[in-house]
Amino acid sequence: MAIKKHKAIALISGGLDSLLAVRVLQEQGIEVEGINFYTGFCVEGHTHAIRNKDKDKEKRNNALWSAEQLGIKLHIVDIIEEYKDVLLNPKHGYGQNINPCLDCKTFMVSKAVEWIHENRKDGFDFIITGEVMGQRPMSQRKEVMPIVAEESGADDLLLRPLCAKNLAPTKPEREGWVDRERLFGFSGRSRKPQMALAAEYGFEDYASPAGGCCFLTDKSYSDKLVDLWDSRGSREYELDDIMLLKVGRHIRPKPEFKLIVSRDAGEGQFLTGYRNQYTTIESVSHNGPLVLVDGKMEAADMPLAAAIVARYGQGREAEKVEIAITSPKAEPSNIWVQPMRVDAMPMEWHV
Amino acid sequence: MGATDAGRCDADGVACMSAHELDARRMLCPMPVIKAQNEVKTLEKGDTLAVICTDPGALHDIPAWARINGHQVIETEQVDDELIITILVGE
């Protein structure tokens, strides 16, 4: 009688830990497929590659790269809409910034449970993650690990190969689908054990995000998101809003609107794609950045906005600079302004 | 937005292959990949899907996705600012 080969679905973030977790199980003959969730906040190769200085970095999607290294299929799931509730109403609160890591983890594992049910015909038996106990202050403390398993509905079908030995045996271990002895007991913040294991498996050039897998762990990003919510008086957001927080200098001279100033040609080109949705401002008489207006700018505010834009262009020392302000589907209206002096711009305008 | 069907059939009416198109213009990666993946799920082996997109990241991501999931990129074309990446659906 043929022995049933067991099958796992792995949460693939694109980082080293999930890469290793899958390989550990592959070594035991488990068939694995990957699942990657796209929240809109993911730190991802291309968004980094918008800026000129990052252009030579390889433009790759780390989750796809991981899957290719491992020789597994990868399913990418768009959870942008559903994720809003996770971010806006996290039962377990936020981490250091507005990262709802514990709720996020639980939600993703619950989506993997859903996936297993929806794809019953493919015969997935359990779920794995690359979590390492104590590595992240919020979502990977020993006492919260059972919360993720329980609240996601995965219960003892959630196996963490890299730290399984620190936790109670799960069903795949108890039933002998996997050999617990050949799993690991990593814990703590040191990355050395993972790096040693990576070397053993011959993995090189893997991604090593410092803070976490998404922009919500980044202070400057979180500040911009909170500023956006405050200025709108609502915490609703669309994908374009959160993408735009990843680029440019954000300057809010008035509560009602802010300016998104491109910092180089790469960002300028990226912002050009938004011309038909946003009012844009740019210098005509001198070279300068492309600037997007987010929010409500009244006609009376235009000279102020134009003076700020002029300050970021090559005409910053000039007496007068000609600035074009263009609303979507309208002809530009041009005005001449004196560029704002660098020291005249209050620090608190910088978001 | 979505796929348009331009199927071709044998003389006896049996579908032999159909060519589809997906508009992923202005989407940033990984959205073009996700849309292509979801569309491919509804297609048959041997069908083709031409993904029209504007994010150059797709030039890297769509072929990587196709390789790992058993599909093949058979043509990549650039027309002005648009990229047309044609996938041959595998298993």
Ligand code: SF4
């Ligand atoms: S870093 Fe971001 S994606 Fe990762 S668990 Fe935390 S909130 Fe979720």
